[in-house]
Amino acid sequence: MLLFFLGSAVVGVSLGYIIVCFIIPWLVPFSGPFVLLWHEVILEPAMDWLKGSSKPQRMLSYVQRHSKRGDPDSVISTIDIFCRSKEWAMNVGDEKGLILDKLICEANPSIVLELGTYCGYSSLRIARLLPPGGRLFTMEFNPAYAKIAKQIIAWAGLESKIQVLEGPSGDLIPQLKKKHAIEKCDIIFIDHWKDCYLPDTKLLEECGLIGKGTVLIADNVTFPGTPDYLEYVRNSPHYSSQYFKSYLEYSKTEDGLEKSVFLG
Template identity: 45%
Template sequence: MVSSAIALAFLPLLLTLIIRYRFYMVLLYRAVLVRFWRDCVSGLSREERAYQYVLTHATPGDPDSILDAFDTWCSKVEFISNIGPKKGKILDRLLMEQRPLVVLELGAHCGYSSVRIARALPLGGRLYTVEMDQGNAGITEKILRLAGFDDDTVELIVNPSDEVIPKLRAEFGLERLDFVFMDHWKKCYAPDLQLLEDSGLLGKGSVIVADNVLFPGAPKFLRHVRRSGLYEWKVHRATLEYSRGIRDGMAELIYQGIV
């Protein structure tokens, strides 16, 4: 009797927690449990499964078709933390406004955002995309080729970001970065931003866009941005890619230089 009474007393709290965190539970199911099961059954990585879907459902040489296929797979089949279509439109708008000639992407993952950026480049523009995972880099290269982009437009660099950034000037001949997109490990955002500042590759007006600064979050990055005084900045509020009810945001920074 006592146990039943205690259980009944906690039932409203349990229901409240389930309702409040239902979107996070769905994300846990889709991003972790489904992935684990299909990894075991298929013998392929999640990124390889996504590539197979895109390969069979997209039109080669058509970046829009490839992005649409990715979005369908990620929203209806398995979750992958691409930037997605909603936040992707914010990125598209910023790229259209800035018309950057030299773009650095940190975290190519499986090539979704690389395609999204490359298709927006003006004539003569070039994207340098950095991915530390060999397997994901291989998928990215296939996706870029499927979309019709060659080495003249996109250069894929397979190495950790903290090793690449200090070498961009000496090994890749870069003098200035017009636009930087961060979508790699969130714990790397703050130290990599400081590496970029120290590199001398950020000029007045250089734009840095960082995804997922609210979820899963990049508090050290945002704290550095606030305290440094080097940027005009704001956070574009949105929801997590391919999810409902989970608040997220993209930070937009405009470098002002040392005051």
């Protein structure tokens, strides 16, 4: 009887171990909602508790230990390695990142605005491609994320090209013209909370920061999805819009970028 009980316990624990350590992590990348649930709601708080640090702090420390200081490409690829092999994070990621790179190079922008900095991954991708004199303004309302982003940007040596503006985009956008002498944005990379995409786009229009030729690049338009924003840019006679299919960062779930050029 005791042997049967012990045997059942060993089989149960082994099965649980296999499910938690192998089957769930293998299945997670195929389902967007599971990616977020597993990584953001289950793993991240557990790691924070076990390690006594936040994920952005662990990312910064990994970057400082494994990347070449002053080399943005090395910092970017090190963050990708961290996110693929250690902990998933909500950067635009390496696959959509290549599309973003291409769109930035095609537009050759002088002034770029980014909505949603997080740890500065996409800021680095964009800023390293700017022409001499080009500037990136990036907005982040979480002070802890903004602090890490500034340190990662400084580690990559791009602090002269990137200005991190701390606060909610809805408050910061109306200040851009006067406070930062911006006439209009050449590119706007939209990657903050998904329900802010449409109201902030309309606010940018009202403030005169979107002009003829301004290119909007919106991330996560398929997953988690931004239906109201897509409906607006795809049906407005003022925009010419194009979808670039890809995958949710560090996963196998479909996602994509929407490029929308303001026609005037």
